[in-house]
Amino acid sequence: MGDTNRTWLLAERPDGRPDEGCFEFVERDVPEPGRDEVLVRTLYMSVDPYMRGRMRDAESYAEPWEVGDPMQAGVVGEVVESNHPRWTEGDVVNGELQWADYAVAGGHELTPVDPDVAPVSTALGVLGMPGMTAYFGLLDVGEPKPGDTVVVSGAAGAVGSVVGQVAKEAGCRVVGVAGAEEKIDWLTDELGFDAGINYQEGDVHAELRAACPDGVDVYFDNVGGPVTDAVFRELNVRSRVVVCGQIALYNATDVPTGPRKLAQLIQKRAKVEGVLVSDYADRYGEAAERLGRWVADGTVQYRETVTEGLENAPDAFLGLFDGVNIGKQVVHVADRE
Amino acid sequence: MGDTNRTWLLAERPDGRPDEGCFEFVERDVPEPGRDEVLVRTLYMSVDPYMRGRMRDAESYAEPWEVGDPMQAGVVGEVVESNHPRWTEGDVVNGELQWADYAVAGGHELTPVDPDVAPVSTALGVLGMPGMTAYFGLLDVGEPKPGDTVVVSGAAGAVGSVVGQVAKEAGCRVVGVAGAEEKIDWLTDELGFDAGINYQEGDVHAELRAACPDGVDVYFDNVGGPVTDAVFRELNVRSRVVVCGQIALYNATDVPTGPRKLAQLIQKRAKVEGVLVSDYADRYGEAAERLGRWVADGTVQYRETVTEGLENAPDAFLGLFDGVNIGKQVVHVADRE
Missing domain, CATH: 3.90.180.10 (Medium-chain alcohol dehydrogenases, catalytic domain)
Known part of the structure; x- marks a missing residue:
């Protein structure tokens, strides 16, 4: 050398x-x-x-x-x-x-x-940590059922884009939240998301209500902050919130504050749970095999x-x-x- | 008449x-x-x-x-x-x-x-809705294991006092948070709680750290607000938060705000879930039988x-x-x- x-x-x-x-x-x-x-x-x-x-x-x-x-x-x-x-x-x-x-x-x-x-x-x-985070976070923590409405924030990112596609494969209606029209177009035109919401424009909560007429059964959160506040308002009874990332808050210099949400969880008996991929190390083989197959056959695009x-x-x-x-x-x- | x-x-x-x-x-x-x-x-x-x-x-x-x-x-x-x-x-x-x-x-x-x-x-x-809320919320949502540290807010109330005693029966270390010395005395002297914290006096977070040297595995929340903020700081990896009540917030005229907590849930892979007793209607008989026995034999006092x-x-x-x-x-x- x-x-x-x-x-x-x-x-x-x-x-x-x-x-x-x-x-x-x-x-x-x-x-x-x-x-x-x-x-x-x-x-x-x-x-x-x-x-x-x-x-x-x-x-x-x-x-x-x-x-x-x-x-x-x-x-x-x-x-x-x-x-x-x-x-x-x-x-x-x-x-x-x-x-x-x-x-x-x-x-x-x-x-x-x-x-x-x-x-x-x-x-x-898609075949590494982000893909596996999506796989275990959605399927193990989010527990999607066919017919569920799944909302993903950071939907055009490495994790979010896989979450949405796996949720479609699981028979769900999928709504992605992202921050640019180009991203929304990719989600809806190419990845098969049912709807996309650009949080940089318009009223996120109103758009979310329109995109989720039956409420939200699973929310996969990559961003936190106001987008998440809006989604929490639409959670269904027995819904599941997968907390994967909070990028909107990572650069905050003070402790970020926002609306307290726990009372809503009683009303809705919703579950909020954090996910970290390394907890699933003994099942990486399972995720790699599935994701590999889905990428090979075009089910999951990246x-x-x-x-x-x-x-x-x-x-x-x-x-x-x-x-x-x-x-x-x-x-x-x-x-x- | x-x-x-x-x-x-x-x-x-x-x-x-x-x-x-x-x-x-x-x-x-x-x-x-x-x-x-x-x-x-x-x-x-x-x-x-x-x-x-x-x-x-x-x-x-x-x-x-x-x-x-x-x-x-x-x-x-x-x-x-x-x-x-x-x-x-x-x-x-x-x-x-x-x-x-x-x-x-x-x-x-x-x-x-x-x-x-x-x-x-x-x-x-104790034999009605509050007792059953304690029973199902603690055991089904909180999933206490022997040796866990369980913290209960509103600990001297109808629900909290039963939660703590059932948690003791499940082999846990139990810490109660309440708002008066008379209540703390009742919890620790008569009900067998391992420690009590009077949130009306002193530094709740510091007292909580002292009372929970191994962190918090289960938090049964009846009150919300600042007490809950303090407990969240001490949650362990894979801990469970049972959200049963938020009485500290019920009279708020504006949407109550507080520190955002979701990022902590990723770090700790903690689960936060709301409980409502009516979801367990088909198992009331089980709870009534157990609570009745525990009240009869003095395991659960009220x-x-x-x-x-x-x-x-x-x-x-x-x-x-x-x-x-x-x-x-x-x-x-x-x-x-």
Whole structure:
């Protein structure tokens, strides 16, 4: 490896909305894999809303990142050098690595990606954590029944777009909430959503009532805030709310406030439950098999928004908070050799 | 029946906290039971927080009461005249009747009360709807496991006091939140609660942390508002929140606001679910049998706050919002003949 290893560090913790100053781009030596370790060259890296939480110095389901350390990300990469019996040079793998050209990982921390099944970047999206989050969150927590009305916020995102399509497959009426006409068109014209609501325009609650004449049985929430307030008003008796993300609130500097909702839950005997994909680790195989089949036969379609170049990774991440992406946002770092 | 039938009407809908002007006390003729109907003389009537909701002109799980109509209540009474084969004069019955000396009900709308099992007033409390709400809400929605920490708000009320004792029976550590030292003493000295927190004094959140060193696995919420905000901060991963009442908010004139909580539910994969006892109607027998046994053997103790005289029923009701009652608040209207 004569190469250098460009790496993004967490330069400082954001106060409110992150900006370029939170990131520092450095050049480091390409690391050497130790015993049972593998050197991986990044092909694609993922940027995800949950990363905002890890930039914060607060307890959550994952440890906060340390200032001065490399940023972490889901990465699809190519094995360059292997000291682990499972992997050989040229294998394509998926792992929790870094915002960097190269990273070293324990061989057991990586999973294989088959480049013949689908473009390898899908291991970060429809066939990866976002797709599985949609699968388990909708089916296990949301418990959709045929004929149910399912509302999804962040509907044109990596998770939401899969939720809606799986809900259609489950026999539901599906209404997507997103923030741009282009997104709504994609949902309704190509993905088969029954209706789409652009929350940037008009009266979300009125549109929701019109789109859900029989109320809402399942709400899959990726955004939180006022969109969620509107959907809660339309929940049916015994409805289920799957709380997956709250991106509208992640950059708040004060504790966000809003209408108290618990009294509604008594009236409706509704269930509100958070979902985290890692709780379903022992069932990833099931989700991968189903999603793989649905992608192969066109039941589940996907889009990716690809940012070119590791140097633009912070832009790609920050764009999530503006809803720039349609489908999964990834960063293309290199091609396979 | 030479008697007159004193009856409380809903005089006007409250705006905010109800006051005496919401009620009108009138004298009416004692009604005549029709075919298959029964005339019941009220012995005890119940006042409950849910009644505040029915004074409002808004959709809920029950129809709003109409202005000018008699107020309704759970009543334990004595059959005075029966045109229904199931009932004879002198039978003690329980039904959804009126704030009145007498009321007529369809024979099938009444259930029997056995005066030899326990004082008949308990059919409105520990052996009635409040006790069953506690039973199903805690066990079915809260799903307590031995060793769990269970927090109950409104802990000295009709529902909360039963929740805590059943949770102890289920092998849990139980912490009650209430609003007076006398209540805390009752919970910890007599009912076996492990700790009590007086939310009227001190720092509820700090006391809660101290009382729940292993966090909170089940939160049974009868009150809502700031107490609930404090408990949410201590929820454990996979914890369950049973939303049973929100009395702290029922008299709000604007939509109450507070900290948004859904992001916490993702971190904790917690479940929040509303409970309404009528959803469990087909299992009332199970709850009645268990609660009856527990009351008989002293496992579940109860207290009642008895207001004397139908003329004082509004006072008894309004006192609920000041937390005047310990245990079940009832109104004693008459004795058995």
